[in-house]
Amino acid sequence: MRSVHRVYGFGPSATNALDGVDLTVPPGRFVSLIGPSGCGKSTLLRLVAGLERPDRGEVRVHGVTPAQACAAKMIGLVPQSPALLPWLSVLRNVTLPQKINRGAAGRRERIGGFEKRQVPDMRDLLVKAGLGEAMHKLPAQLSGGMQQRAAIVRAFGLRPDVLVMDEPFSALDEFTRESLQDQLLDLWDELKTTVLFVTHSVSEAVRLSDTVVVMAPRPGRIVETIDIGLPRPRGERLFKERRFHEYEDLIRDRLRHAWHGAAA
Numbered sequence: 001m002r003s004v005h006r007v008y009g010f011g012p013s014a015t016n017a018l019d020g021v022d023l024t025v026p027p028g029r030f031v032s033l034i035g036p037s038g039c040g041k042s043t044l045l046r047l048v049a050g051l052e053r054p055d056r057g058e059v060r061v062h063g064v065t066p067a068q069a070c071a072a073k074m075i076g077l078v079p080q081s082p083a084l085l086p087w088l089s090v091l092r093n094v095t096l097p098q099k100i101n102r103g104a105a106g107r108r109e110r111i112g113g114f115e116k117r118q119v120p121d122m123r124d125l126l127v128k129a130g131l132g133e134a135m136h137k138l139p140a141q142l143s144g145g146m147q148q149r150a151a152i153v154r155a156f157g158l159r160p161d162v163l164v165m166d167e168p169f170s171a172l173d174e175f176t177r178e179s180l181q182d183q184l185l186d187l188w189d190e191l192k193t194t195v196l197f198v199t200h201s202v203s204e205a206v207r208l209s210d211t212v213v214v215m216a217p218r219p220g221r222i223v224e225t226i227d228i229g230l231p232r233p234r235g236e237r238l239f240k241e242r243r244f245h246e247y248e249d250l251i252r253d254r255l256r257h258a259w260h261g262a263a264a
Contacts, residue, residue: 004057006043006220017043019219021057025211027161030188030195032205033213034251036259040220041198045164048196049077061162069162073097076160076193078168082151084139091135094154095122120191125153128190129183145176149183156187165197169204178236181207185234202255206247207234214251216258224254 006018018040025031033041046052047059050066061069069075084093126135129149139147148168155163169177181204188195199205205212206228214224228247230238238244 001044001047002058002060004044004047004054004059006040006047006052007055016219018047018054019221021220021222023213023222025194025196027062027194028192029210030197030208031211031213032197032199032209033215034199034202034205035215035255036217037200038220039215039217039258041215042166043220044215045166045196045198048162049075049164073158074161076155076158076163078151078155078163078165080167080170082139082147084147084150084154086139089136089138090131090142090150091122091126093139094126094150094157097154097158098122120157120159122153122157125157125187126150128186129153143176145172145180148172149180152180152184152187156191156193159191160193162194162196165195167198167200170200177201177204182235184208185232189233202248202251203239205251206230206244207238212247212251214254214258223258226251226254 001021001023004018004021005016008015008017021040021044023044033044035041043052047054048061048066050070059066061074064072066075084090085096088096123132123135126132129152131146131149131153134142134146134150139150142150152165152168155165169180172180185208197205197208199208209228212226212228213222214226215221216223226247230241230243230247
């Protein structure tokens with residue numbers, strides 16, 4: 001993103017959702033966006049995913065526009081709610097994207113600079129995500145955590161070059177949330193997709209991320225970028241380590257400054 005501005009509304013009532021945002025994410029990185037409500041985190045994701053266009057500035061995904069990247073199936077999206085089709089089994093839900101837009105592979109090849117993408121075994125991914133016994137069930141027969149797991153597998157099943165995730169675990173209890181964090185990290189470690197992840201949880205951001213981007217509202221902007229120098233894999237023992245809590249304290253301090261600066 002280069003000098004990206006996004007404004008909603010007109011005149012005195014206009015909301016400056018993003019103001020002069022610059023952000024570069026190297027391939028294969030896991031980057032979390034965190035900040036107070038109204039700071040533009042979800043707007044930033046929608047711009048990258050091609051769901052909106054900036055009023056000014058430039059957004060590029062591997063050198064092409066988000067619209068071109070979406071047409072080539074280079075971008076995967078995991079929203080806050082799983083959005084599974086209720087009349088299809090879990091297996092049919094997660095394999096459906098592979099059957100749509102069959103010309104995407106050719107578009108991706110024409111963009112250039114990529115290895116040929118192998119279609120993953122979706123049954124295998126479901127088993128790795130703990131859904132092996134649920135793959136033939138309908139979404140209504142699953143818990144909320146299992147439905148969200150299926151949505152993550154569906155997105156990874158495209159082998160996207162960039163995966164955008166908008167608070168996918170926000171509606172889950174803490175135990176389920178931590179379990180899904182484990183499975184997300186396992187899938188990400190295997191597939192090495194670039195991830196942009198929105199969260200309101202400081203602990204979640206530190207545990208998952210290579211980099212945490214702190215944002216502030218009014219206007220929406222990036223105030224700090226913090227690299228997380230913790231070793232991987234990041235299991236439960238991480239929560240007991242002093243460095244983990246030092247990163248938590250650092251990010252909370254930056255969030256307090258972002259919030260007070262906006263209030264002032």
